[in-house]
Amino acid sequence: MRISAFVLPVVLVLVAAHETAWAAPPVPAPADSVETIRLRPGEPPAVSLTPELLYRILVAELAAQRGQYEDAAQELLGLARDTLDPRLGQRAFQMAMTGRNLTLALQSAREWAQLDPDNPEAVAASLALSASSGQTDGLARTLARRIDAADDKDQAIVQAVGIVSKMTDKRLALDVLDKALTGVVKTSSLAHLALADTAWSAGEPRRAVDEAYQAQALDPDSSDAAQRVLEYGLRVEPRQAIGDTYAYLAKHPDQRALQLLLVSRLTGQGQFDEALKLLDSMRKQTPEDFDLLYTESEVNARAGRYDAAKALLGEYITIQQQRRRATADGATSAQADVSDARLLLVQIAERQGDLKEAIRQLRSIDEPNLQFQARTHEAVLYGRQGDLAKARATLDAIKPADRRERTVVRLTLATIYRDAGRTDQAVEALKAADLEMPDTPEVKYELGMLLHQQGKTADFESLMRQVIVLDPDNANAYNSLGYTYVEENRRLPEARDLLERALELDPDNAYILDSVGWYLFRTRDYQGALEYLRRSYDQLQAADVAAHLGETLWMLKRRDEARRIWTEGRKADPDNDALKATLQRLGVQLP
Known part of the structure; x- marks a missing residue:
């Protein structure tokens, strides 16, 4: 044998x-x-x-x-x-x-x-x-003994975090880790960082911030602690978090990563002038750091200052092209950097509604690794222009290098038809792709979602189950099927199993958190629903999530909070059907 x-x-x-x-x-x-x-x-x-x-x-x-x-x-x-x-x-x-x-x-x-x-x-x-x-019985004691006996305490703490991170119940994970680290928290900055991260995952931002500050108190030079003070503090006390980050950077002016993170967070909060001021300071400190030109253009683009962004990108492209010509063997990242700049110019052109300019920039990209992305995006833009024939011709001209690229081409064609309002053609394109590549879960998933929109629930369910068989780690398939059962208020025990699996695979996914919260709402566990829906809404301020969160608050008699959440959801998406239906069903009139 x-x-x-x-x-x-x-x-x-x-x-x-x-x-x-x-x-x-x-x-x-x-x-x-x-x-x-x-x-x-x-x-x-x-x-x-x-x-x-x-x-x-x-x-x-x-x-x-x-x-x-x-x-x-x-x-x-x-x-x-x-x-x-x-x-x-x-x-x-x-x-x-x-x-x-x-x-x-x-x-x-x-x-x-x-x-x-x-x-x-x-x-x-x-x-x-x-x-x-x-x-988890005895888990905290076991971990505490391992940490206490370890010669390398930091490594033992990291291992403990890896173990509790496998737990689905993040609050229970925090409790276990809290007890496991009792013997080292007074002297270990890393222990407080671990507790900060776990508290954040458990939906306890105040605890996360407090742990980050304790880590920083034990190790004032720690960039990891400073990063968490900023990240977690922005959720609790934004001004203090930003001020404390500036104070840290004043003592550690070489912490470029933290400076860039602060630029990103200031930009995310709409403090564009403050972000640009910090970038200007960084450029004076390191005038040869040309990547800051690109970052500055990104901030201006986010601020809607497109002329400034395009001028900066033009300067950046010129510098990178000079670098490329100066290096005979091409051993620089200049070509890729120029392509990244052109992709940002594509985004700006799209925001300005200049699709011809966006296509021109896409055609100027010569980075080999980006050719496939550029051509498929070009087809999408032709579709948005209404030229479906040219969009399809562009996709047909692509020579996919492998099965993945072939799948992307088929999915892109279906997306173009769907966005053009031609759902039937999108379905036919996906059915043809499913026949050509019958074991491709991505195709089956998209086909199932389109059939669900057409009211073909049985076909949708069959395809989601096929996706799960082909790709048992596909969290979206478990979530889509589970959420459908919850939304239709049927097969709730099976919905629970599906959503538990989805949550196990992708515990921080905002859509899955929303689905779990909505399941708990259906089973009248309003307090449990509130926890998951808040975590979802913190990541995704979508009208659908706002509808669910608001209704949960309404059932908990927290009517003012519910109205505030609904108002935010309506502002984000005034025509959202789920939100409209919720307000009508509850007889709520928003100002």
Whole structure:
């Protein structure tokens, strides 16, 4: 029987252990048994490579080759228990994870950790899977003991954070980490940073800011602490956060990354003059830093100062072209930098409604890696001009390099038809693509969403399930199907399972948080709904989310807050159907 490359390392390791563990040849074990002897602590046991052991390894290997990962993991787990060899426990864990059987993976990880308790990878895998499955009893104590015993406290803290981050309930994760770090928070800036990040994920911005300031107090020079003071502080007390960041930069003027982050956040808050003032100071400090020209053009573009932005980009392009000519072998980023500048000019032209100029800039891009992006975007712009024939001709002229590019071309064509109001043609384009590439989840997903818009719910559900089979980690498919059930107020237990999986895959996705919040609303858990919907609205001030959040506040008798949220949602999207329906159903008149 052939032994594949998969199984050879396992067999050879066992043979090597068997050959080196003895000073004299061992007494042969009976053919129907597996004999093991534990060596020094931390070393794997010596294993007699009997015919039975070899046979069972080969059985596991063949199962894995056939995609029967659960069978392979079960066999390897049994071998690990029989031989006391942690390497087989590790392999069982890997097979179970490949097969996405988390229960079996947890059993295997625990066996691996029990057989090799000094292996940090084994222990971390066991704890992480326990956390992800909600088994947190004793987790804080275990993590605290590991941190206390570790020579490298910082590394142990990072490992603890990685473990609790697997937990779906972020508030519970914060509680576990809080208890685990009790022994080190008084002296460790990193511990406070970990708590700050976890608190932020748990939707507790005030706690996050407080932890960031405590980290900074312990390590005043920490750029990581200063960055979190700015990021988290902007949510709680923006003026103080910005002022404290300026104070830090006055003492650390070389912290370019933090300066650029501050520029970005000032721009995001609409403080364009303040952002440009900071950039001017940076340019005086480092006049040869030509990338600041590009950043300054971005700020002006965001501010709607398009003439200033275009002038700066022209200057930037000239400088980069000079760099490119000055380097004979082309060993600079100048070509790519010029292309980035032209892409920004494309955006400006689109905002100004000058689609011809946008197309001209796209055609001027000569960076090879951007050609595909430029041509597909050119087709989209022809579609926006109403020239669907030219849009299709542009796409037809593209020679896709691989399946991914072929998929993008098909999806782009469907998008062009959809945006032109030709939904039927978009559906036909996607159906043709689905026939051509039947195992492409992206095509099935977009087709399903369009069919859902046409009221073909059964076809939508079928396609979403196909997407999940083809791509079990596609959070959007779980979310779309789960949200549809919630919105239609049916199959809520299944909707819960779908949304839990979506949240596990993408815990910070605003759309998924909205779906989970709306599910909790449907099940009358208004306080739980409020938590998730607030987290969603913090990221995505969309009218649909505002409709859900406002209605939840309304049910909690917080009517003034509800009206304020609805007003914000209406301002963002005055014609939103979901918001209109909510207000009409509740009989609410907004000023």
